[in-house]
Amino acid sequence: MNQSAKHYSPLQLAMIGGAIATTAAVSVFGPAWTRCVRAALQDSPKTLIDQVWQLVNREYVDGTFNQQDWQATRQSLLSKDYSSKQEAYIAIREALQKLGDPYTRFMDPKQYEALTNQTSGEVSGIGIRMELNEKTQRLTVVEAIDNSPALKAGIKAGDEILAIDGKPTVKLKVDDASKLIRGQAGTPITLRLERSGQGAFDLKLTRATIEVPTVSYNLKQEGNRRVGYIRLREFSGHAADQMRRAIRDLNGKKVDAFVLDLRGNPGGLLQASIEIARMWMDNGAIVRTVDRQGSSEQTKANHTSLTKLPLAILVDGNSASASEILTGALKDNKRAVVIGSQTFGKALVQSVHELSDGSGLAVTIAHYYTPLGTDINHKGIAPDIKIDLTEAQERQLASNPNLIGTPSDPQYAGAIAALSSNSFAQSSVIQNIPPVSASTESLKY
CATH class of the missing domain: 2.30.42.10 (PDZ domain)
Structure with a gap:
């Protein structure tokens, strides 16, 4: 999830406030572990505290726990008395803050329910x-x-x-x-x-x-080109199915090229990003994840792409996490040209667990790298064609969302210019796309 200090793009919808906060693999904390909790802790806020501690101890990506003595943290937490679960919640959050990782976080039952609703779609x-x-x-x-x-x-x-x-x-x-x-x-x-x-x-x-619809799309006639414009708002449990339907429908309408809009997309489910990447590319690596033991796992395309037509991707500073996995895969494999602003820069994967009282815990379990081995954490992905919106342009798009994905949208206009270039039109593989200037007449309001 984007840090609070970072302002949200006008291209984001109001529902971003409850948007998926992680590139996550969702799991449920099962009964096997709870049998290991000491009997003296049952029916006590300390049960919850020890659940959280055990999960972090077992899964957290940094085995040094940010240079913290994690065993001493457990002893300190369990040596205190808690008169309510609210006090336990406060203690858990204070302990997790010491890890220095904003993505490893505790959620009370309402927050966890909101997240699971969001991820389920x-x-x-x-x-x-x-x-x-x-x-x-x-x-x-x-x-x-x-x-x-x-x-x-x-x-x-x-x-x-x-x-x-x-x-x-x-x-x-x-x-x-x-x-x-x-x-x-x-x-x-x-x-x-x-x-x-x-x-x-x-x-x-x-x-x-x-x-909940997370994919919207339509056919646009841009000069003599039929362009399929697809906007993906988040990587929910239904995102892949909705993307598949969108691509197939637009293919049936004989489009010449696609624009995939990931602006303001904060991420979501890791598997959704992998499934969607496979819809656009037949071959090549998609993402490589590395856990705290250094074990590496690489996910690849599997010859199930739905189209080989030219593709342009729109991104901005709020395209994060799963959005960056998809963008990195398509960019590194030269399957798409990336247009817009530098992406957010979140290269961490979380596992999300339900706890015994209905609250939840997200734990960072892995670091991911793009197919070419690039670490984008805190850096983001640089677009092939950089077009930053001015404050005036952001205000205009925010006040009139109907302009998004039209020639009055400078980043979309840049995508159309790239799709219309000779080198792009001749091949579905992106090769040496000429730069597009945001100051050219075609990109002005």
Whole structure:
């Protein structure tokens, strides 16, 4: 996850606040280990503390624990008395801070639930995106998600939500409204809506488990070229399936080239990045991971690519983690030209565990390297064609998101220029793409 000191790009959506925080392999802390916990610690906050300590002791990528005496840390933690789990949570977080790794972190049950929902790519609710309309100050539907109860019930963009199960939404924040709308699949909910030209009415729905769209795409006609534009917001559990559908659909529409937009994508599941890389490349290494014992594992393409058409990738300073694995694989194998700003620079992999009380722990378990052996940690990936947005350009895209992925978007315009170049058009393998200047007329607003 991006450090708090780093500002978020306007290309990121509001849901970035709950976005996937790691390139992760998700696991559940099983019963085998809990049998090893001393009986005297059962039903005590110390049980949780020792679970966390044991996981870090077993898995953490740095065997020196940032030059900390990890055994002494355990003794110190277990020598104290804790009157509540909240006190234990504080002690755990203070101990983990000593590792100097922001990605190894403890999550309380609510935070862990939010992360698992994000990584699964599913939510239980009615399937709407909503916002607080700046002009009317009313909670307003932005979109009803495909195959959702909301879409099936006829909810439309622009509908104003006046009440949720009888609770007025006046002065209600979007996050608070979301909590009221979410709930167990199969349970009922009633919305009071107001639609232009129709007035207020009540609508009864039944909550369901909904696959959250993380891939959006469309066909763009850029001059005489048919370009498939795909935007990937995060690497969730459904990201690979959604990407596969997007590529196949665009292939069926006879596109000449692709633009893959990873700007503002903070990462997600390691396996999702590998699966998606294999959709774009037939041969070559994708990523190499190294654990604390120095054991190295390399993942490769497996001759399952869906297209060999020219590809341009858009990145920025908030393209991180799994986004960088995918970008590094396609760049090092000369499968794509990378356009935009330097990426974030996160080359660490986490394992995520559920703990005994429903809280969670993310532990950094490995360091990863691009196919050419580059360590991008704290450095990022340099684009082949560097186009940094000015503050004015960022403001314009933020105020009008419809401009993203259009010729009024300088980085997208740079991708189209690269795709139109002669050397690019002649081959799906990127060779010596001529530089594109962000100051050229085609890239101005």
